[in-house]
Amino acid sequence: MLVTANMKQTIRYARTYRYLMLSKVRTAGLVFLVVLPASCFWAFFSPEITGALAYISKDILETGLGTGSFTIGMTNFSLGDISYLLTEGIMPDILFSLGNFLVTLIILFILTFFLKIRPITIFIYIALLVHLCSCLFFIFFPELFPYTLAEYSELYMKQQMGIFICMTFVMGCVTSFLPIAPWKVILAVLGCGIYSFVFAVVRYTTFLFLMKEFSVLYMACMFFTFGPLIDFLYLVSIYSLVADHTSGMLAKDVGVWKW
C-alpha cells in the first residue's frame, strides 16, 4: 500500500523520552581524526607555538618597554620544549606591599558590607583574598618569594600549553557528540583554538607588562584569577553557539528523534 506524505506518518515525540541515534562511525572518526590530532597538534608543535607566542608578545612589549628588554628562553615541558620570555620584574618594596594590602582590605570591607551578594562579587572577593595573601607574603617574607618574572613566565607558558590541549580536547569532545556535520565540529575546534591562541598572546603580554612596569606582587592574583576559568568562558560560549544551532536544526527535522 502506498502511503503518501500527507498521511502524516511522522510523529513528533515529546521532550520527556526522546533521544537521538548516534553515528558511532562518525563520532569515532571525529574523535580519532580531528579531536585527538588537534589536541596533539599543540603538543607536537609546542616549540613553534610557544615560540610564536613569545615572539609576538616580545614585539608588542618592546614597543613600549624598549628593545632588548626581553629574551627568549626554552625549557622542557612534559610533551616537548617550550619557549618563553625572560625578563626582570619589579619586586615590591614594603610600602608598596602595605599600600596594596590596605587598599585591598578597604575594598574587601566595602564588598562585605555595602555590596549585594552576587556571584561576581564573590569572584572579586576571592580574587582580592588571593591578592591579600600575596601582599602579606611580600610584607613578611619578601626574600622567600619563589618566582622571578622569568620563572613566572615559564610557569605561565606551561599552564598555557595545558590550556591549549585541554580546551581543544574538551571542545572537540563536546561538539563531536552533537548531531552536527563534521565540518561544523572542525570549525568549532578551530575557532576555539584560534581564540585560545589570540587570548593567550594578549593575556601573556598584559601580565608581563603589568608585572614589569608595576610589580610582581600581582603575580598570584593573575595566575589564579585570570587563569583557566577565563578560558572556560570562551569555550562554553562557543559551545552554546553550537548547541543553539544544533537545537534549531533538530527542530526542523522532526524525523531524527527516536522514542
Add this chain to the structure above:
Amino acid sequence: MSIYIGLCMLLFVLMMVLPFVPGWLEMRRKKDVRHLYINGDFVRNPRYFSTSFKQKLLGTGSLSILKEEQEVMLSKKEILIQADKLTAGQKKFENLVFFNQQPELLPGSVFHKEIYARQNIQFPEETLLRAAACEENCRLGKSSRVIRWIDAERQMEIAENCQLDLSATAGEHLLIASGCRFRRLYAPMIDIQGGASRLQQMMEIAGTQDGLQRDVNHIEAGQVLGGNVVAKGDFTLHEGAVLVGSLKVYGDLLLEEGSQIQGNVFGEKRIRLLGGNWIRGSIFSQGRIEAGPGCIFGHADAVESVVARNGIVFSSHTTVYGFVLTEGEGSIL
C-alpha cells in the same frame, strides 16, 4: 606604554567580555525567555485522538450534516466532504470525509484525511486510511491499514492481517483477528481471536498482599504464594501456580500454563506466558511480552494495562480488559 601595548590590554579585556555578549543580547531581546510549556489540562485518555478530532469537528456547533462541502478548522483549515453519495467507482478520497449513513465502500479504498462516520461503517479489505472516528460500530476489512488511529464509540472489529500503525480503540468492545499488527489498543474489553473462554475459572484467591519477599525465584506447580515479590534474576511460575500479590522481576519471567498473578507485574526483561494465564492487574515490561493462547489480562469492570517497550505478541483466545501499548511492534499470531 605604547599604543600597541594599550591595544593589547584592551583586546585582553574585550576577549574576556566577549563570551558574555550573546547572553547579554539574549537578556535584552528575550527571544527564549518563556518557561517550558506544560499542558495543565493534559490527562491520559487512550481515545484522545478521536475525542480531540470530534471536539474540533463538532465542538463549534457549526458543522452542517447536510452540506456537501464545507470548511472546518483542525490543525489547519480543511475541506470536509459529505460523502454519502459516492461517485461510482470512487476509491480515493483526498479530503476530510464524513458519512451520515453507512456507506458502500470499495475494496482498496484510500482515505488521505480523517473520516467521521455518524452511523456504522465497514471498511472493506485492503482499505488504506489515515484516521477514522465512528459514532457506532466499525469494522475494518482484511489486510487494511490505518496510518494513525481508528476509533468506534461502541464496537470495533478488526479483521485478519490488518496493520494498525498507531491506535485502535473502542468505547465498548474491540475484537481483533489473527495476523494484525498494532501499537496501541484500548477498549473496556479487547477480545483477540475470539477472546478467552475461561473467564469463569479465573477466581480470585483470598490472600494477603502485604510484605515484600526478595529471595524467591519461582513458585512450584499448584502452589499459592501470598505477598509481593521482587526477583533479582529470572522468575518462573510453574504450572497452575498462583501469586497473590504483585511481582517485580529483573530477569526473564515465565508463566507456565494455567499460572496466575493476582496483582501487577513489572519486568525489566522478557515476559512469557505459555497459555491459560491470568494477570489480574497491569503488566509492564521494559522488554517484550509474549502471551500464549487463552490468557486474560485484567478483570471485568476495571481498566488494566499491558505495556511493553520492545514488543507484544498475543495468541488466540486472549482477553485484555483495558489498554495495550508497545513502543516496539505488537502482533497477533
Add this chain to the structure above:
Amino acid sequence: MVIIFFMKLYFVITVLVMLAYAVRHTVFTYNRLYQPQKMYCQDILSSDIPFVSVLIPMHNEELVAHGVLDALLRCDYPADTEGNRKMEIVPINDFSEDKTREILDTYAAKYDCIHPIHRYSGDRGKPAALNEAMKSAKGQIIVVFDADYIPARGLLRELVVSFMDPEVGAVMGRVIPVNTEANILTRLLDLERSGGYQVDQQARYNLNLLPQYGGTVGGFRKDLILATGGFKVDILAEDTELTYRLACSGWKIVYANTAECYEEAPETWEIRARQIRRWARGHNEVMFRYFGTLLSTKYLRPLQRIDALMLLTIYLMPVVLLLGLLDSLGLFFLGEMDIIDGWWVLLFIGAYNTFGNFAPFFEVGTANILDASRQRMFLLPYLSFNFYFYLWFITQGFFESVVDVLTKRKASWQKTVRFRQGGTGV
C-alpha cells in the same frame, strides 16, 4: 618536605576526584542523548491505582494557597466504585500568622476531600508537619507538593501509578521554574534545573542508579516511612535522607520525567544563597549519617553504590575543591607549582565539569537541545561565576553541618520566600 608531599598528594587526589565526576556526567549526558530511554510507567491506565493523600506543608502561604488547592481539585484521579475520588488533600498549616488558616478552613467547608491540619505546637518545620499529617492520612501513598506549585490535571496519577511496582518506595517528578522571565538568576536556575532533571536524573533512572527524591512533586509509601520513625526533624534535607533511607533498605526511587510541575525559583541572590547553604547543610548532615550505611548495605550493586556515594558527597565537593585551591595557593607560594608542570588546568576542568552548578555545561546544553530550547543557552557562560557563588555558600553550609553533628545542634527550618501574587498561577 613531608608537608609539601601531602599538599601535592592532596592536589592530585582532588584533580582525580573532580575528573571522576566529570566522567560520570559525561556518561549521563551520552546516555540521555543517545541511548533508548527506560520507560516510566506513565502509560499504565489502571482502575486499581492506590488511594493517595496529598500533603502540602504551608507556613504563611496566603499568597499561593489558592493556586495549589484549585489545581489539585481539578486534577484527574480515578474514583472508587462509589464514585468518590481516591484522594484526599491535606494542607498542613504550620504555625502560620497570616490568613492561611482561614483560607484552608474555607476550602475544607466546601470540599469533602480537603482535610487541613493546623499546627501551633510541637516542632516547627516541614519534617514535623509531614510526620503529624501522615499519622492521620488515609492514603497508602503520600504525595508532597510545596505550596507554590501548580500541578497539572494528570500529574497526580502520573506520580502514583509508579507505586503499582511493589519495589518502588518513592517517586520524583520534574520541576520546571515558571518565573524564568523575572531576572538573570531565575534564567540561570532554569538552565541548572533542566540539566539536573532532564539529563542527570533521567540518566540515573535509565542506568538503574539512584535518582534522588526531591521532597516535592514526588511521593512515597506512607507505611515505609512511618515504620522507620517518620521524617527526621533534626535534618534539614529530609528529602535526601528519605532517598538514602529507602535505597539502603532495598527500595527503589523512580524518576518520572513525564511528571512535570511548575515551581517558583528564588528571585534574589540572597534567598538563593540561603537556600543553597541550607541544602548544603542538610545534605551533608545526611552524608554524615549515611556514609557508613551506604558502604555496608547489601541492597546496592557496586555501580549503584558508587553513584550513590558520589551523589551523597556532592555537597562536599566544593569544600574539597576550595581546599584544593588553597592547597594550590600554598604550593604556589612555596614554589612547588612544577608538580603538575602546567597540568593544573585539569583541576578547573574537573571542577567546572563536576559541580559547575550541579550540572556541567554540556549537561545543560544537552537538556536544552532535548527541550528544544535555543537562545537561553547563550547564558551558559554566566553560570561560570555561580561556580564561586556555590563554592562560597556550600562551604558555609558544610561547616554548619559539621557543627550540627559535633554539637548535636538542631537546625531550624526556613521557608523560602514567595514572590508570586495569589491566583491560580500560569
